[in-house]
Amino acid sequence: xxxxxxxxxxxxxxxxxxxxxxxxxxxxxxxxxxxxxxxxxxxxxxxxxxxxxxxxxxxxxxxxxxxxxxxxxxxxxxxxxxxxxxxxxxxxxxxxxxxxxxxxxxxxxxxxxxxxxxxxxxxxxxxxxxxxxxxxxxxxxxxxxxxxxxxxxxxxxxxxxxxxxxxxxxxxxxxxxxxxxx
Ligand code: HEC
Numbered sequence: 001x002x003x004x005x006x007x008x009x010x011x012x013x014x015x016x017x018x019x020x021x022x023x024x025x026x027x028x029x030x031x032x033x034x035x036x037x038x039x040x041x042x043x044x045x046x047x048x049x050x051x052x053x054x055x056x057x058x059x060x061x062x063x064x065x066x067x068x069x070x071x072x073x074x075x076x077x078x079x080x081x082x083x084x085x086x087x088x089x090x091x092x093x094x095x096x097x098x099x100x101x102x103x104x105x106x107x108x109x110x111x112x113x114x115x116x117x118x119x120x121x122x123x124x125x126x127x128x129x130x131x132x133x134x135x136x137x138x139x140x141x142x143x144x145x146x147x148x149x150x151x152x153x154x155x156x157x158x159x160x161x162x163x164x165x166x167x168x169x170x171x172x173x174x175x176x177x178x179x180x181x182x
Contacts (some may be wrong), residue, residue: 063136063157070129075161077168085166088159092151099172113147124171128164133159 001009023029066073075081089101098105101118106116116123123131138150155163 008067019060025163047082047095060157062128063152063160066135070133073132073161073164075165077165080163081165082169085162085164088155088163089166092154093163096148101167112145113141115148118167119170123167128161128168131164131167132160135163 022033076131089097093101094105096105096108096111096115097103097110097118098115102117102120103117105115118124134148135155136152138146139148141147151160
């Protein structure tokens with residue numbers, strides 16, 4: 001074999017090797033390399049998240065314990081809480097329940113179920129915990145249709161109690177002016 005013939009063989013061999021390696025480097029042939037990041041329980045995008053570990057609790061503490069009745073309002077109704085509630089109301093509730101909270105929001109009329117009048121006795125006579133659960137879980141019709149959406153994923157626990165404290169102030173606003181004493 002002449003020097004040039006040997007050179008051609010060596011180059012051909014090197015090219016073949018490079019070609020085979022390229023197959024792997026461009027993931028044409030995929031190898032699951034062992035890497036430490038992958039040796040752990042993880043889920044890829046769009047996969048269902050792992051279930052919450054047994055006996056774990058949310059960092060804010062349990063909002064309420066199902067089956068134990070309505071929770072008690074832990075947030076004092078001070079001006080800060082009411083103001084936070086007012087702002088949250090104007091972002092999350094006003095479209096349905098209306099600027100006067102009477103259930104006549106701009107999209108309220110388009111709904112099959114008229115949003116509740118939050119100033120009225122029906123709502124105001126319910127305990128704080130009941131309103132909290134309504135905001136958290138929404139209201140579902142018997143056929144599974146949604147009357148009011150569950151807002152627990154949009155609002156923190158504190159947010160929801162602030163809203164309850166705000167709703168309480170609406171009763172006073174809507175109450176008829178007392179007849180002056182003679
Ligand atoms: C998509 C529209 C919509 C939004 C947004 C909405 N609600 Fe409602 N809400 C309704 C409807 C409709 C009802 C009445 C459902 C029924 O009577 O079955 C209702 C009922 C209620 C009730 C009455 C529950 C009862 O027990 O009588 C409360 C309290 C309430 N909403 C509070 C809120 C608060 C606070 C927010 C904002 C955080 C909010 N809602 C956002 C549509 C909405």
